[in-house]
Amino acid sequence: MIYRNVELHNVQQIEETADGVRLCRVPEHVRMSLNESAKMNRAYNTCGCELRFNLIGEEARIVLRKEPGKTVTKHGLAEVYFGPFQAAYPTTPAAVSSDGTEIVIRYPGNLEELKQLAKLQQLPFDPALVRVILPYEWIYKLVGIEGEVAPPGPEQTPELRYLSYGSSITHGGDAARPTGTYAMRTAQRLGADLINMGFAGSAHMDEAVAEYIASRDDWSFATLEMGINVFRFWEPELFERKVNRFLSVIAGSEPNRPIVCTDLFYCIYDIQENPKIGVFRDIVRTAVQKLERPNVHYIPGTELLTSAQELSADLIHPSAAGHELIAERLSVRIVNVLEPQYFPKIKRTV
Known part of the structure; x- marks a missing residue:
């Protein structure tokens, strides 16, 4: 605009x-x-x-x-x-x-x-x-x-454009500066322009968001972070319905646009050994598998943020260092899991 x-x-x-x-x-x-x-x-x-x-x-x-x-x-x-x-x-x-x-x-x-x-x-x-x-x-x-x-x-500006959807973590919570969010640092590492669709406290996989993301023709690849904002008040059955619908709408928009899905990053619920967190992660993993689309990939959140040392004191949001580590790990995984032809003009530092 x-x-x-x-x-x-x-x-x-x-x-x-x-x-x-x-x-x-x-x-x-x-x-x-x-x-x-x-x-x-x-x-x-x-x-x-x-x-x-x-x-x-x-x-x-x-x-x-x-x-x-x-x-x-x-x-x-x-x-x-x-x-x-x-x-x-x-x-x-x-x-x-x-x-x-x-x-x-x-x-x-x-x-x-x-x-x-x-x-x-x-x-x-x-x-x-x-x-x-x-x-x-x-x-x-x-x-x-x-x-x-x-x-x-x-x-x-870069031709490569990266759309990120998710919670306050994708939004940038506890990053030290706007360019220090994991989404922005991932974009920088991949030589991409960022479209940030983070919704702090309100990443509810709304149908309207799925349809809007699917309708946009200006993103090259996307990451979808799902789960943390609804973990305390949604039952697994509702989460499963929402995730399945959210992914099917976005993935169905264009079969060649890569989508990387992740779930809850390492957080307080892992420290408390809350059994529900494993259920939520299985729902995301299974939803990706059920789609059977070669352009849709799954990365566990615990492989992107791995320990309490990478969290801020609230034990939910990554620290500034945690954001950088997510970006480092995510950008490497994106390059590894996606076909090279998706990045014909990539200039990256991973």
Whole structure:
């Protein structure tokens, strides 16, 4: 979506409000069909959302505001990148508050050198592309854009596009920064552009989400993380019906698009030896097997996050180091399980 010559990446609709533009990651008809938490809050969370543009003038000024509410943190962190390169520390990260935060962006003095490096090393983004990566954990509004800017060209971003669906863990919970989420780091390792469809606390495998993901023709491969948000209040029978339907809809959209499914990462329920967790994992594994589709693969969550040392203190969410380890293991597995022809233009660091 283009808004005032800026691409709103991973945004499908906007809402003009008195104190800024609210960004939503799904179209309105999809949002209205989601479970209550996803519909009213999580669809608006800006995980994986970016403001992308080229500077025409000397500088641009972006104003962001955190929406008040029962937030986990007082401030969120926004990051600025020039293509694949993180901006220098006077610029990034920027703490975004409910009072509003202005981010002033100028090209670095060595932009031509960065362009040469990106071309030489086949990096996936053009360094001339400014990327303001929004905080992941709450609702952030775009208040203002000042300066002469132009939207990205198609050659400035990767052709390979990775869609990630899941819980607050996919959303980014307890990552130290927006680019530190396992989904973002997996995309970076694979040279892909990320479409983050994480729904914190509300990844209920909604039919509307399955149909929406299936209808999109702009993703190359996907990962689906399922189970943790419904573990405490769904019985296995309901979970099984939901998973089977969710997978059949998405997998049936295009038989050649790879899909990697996983279940609950190692967490407190493993530590407590809760027998239900094994049942839930078997449901996901069996659902993938029953599909009998060569493009749909299963990786146990316990092979991506393996120990308590990789968790934060709540024993549910990965620590910052845990996110990095998931990305490291997941990207290697994706490369190993998928046919090479799915990645004709891949530039990866795994």
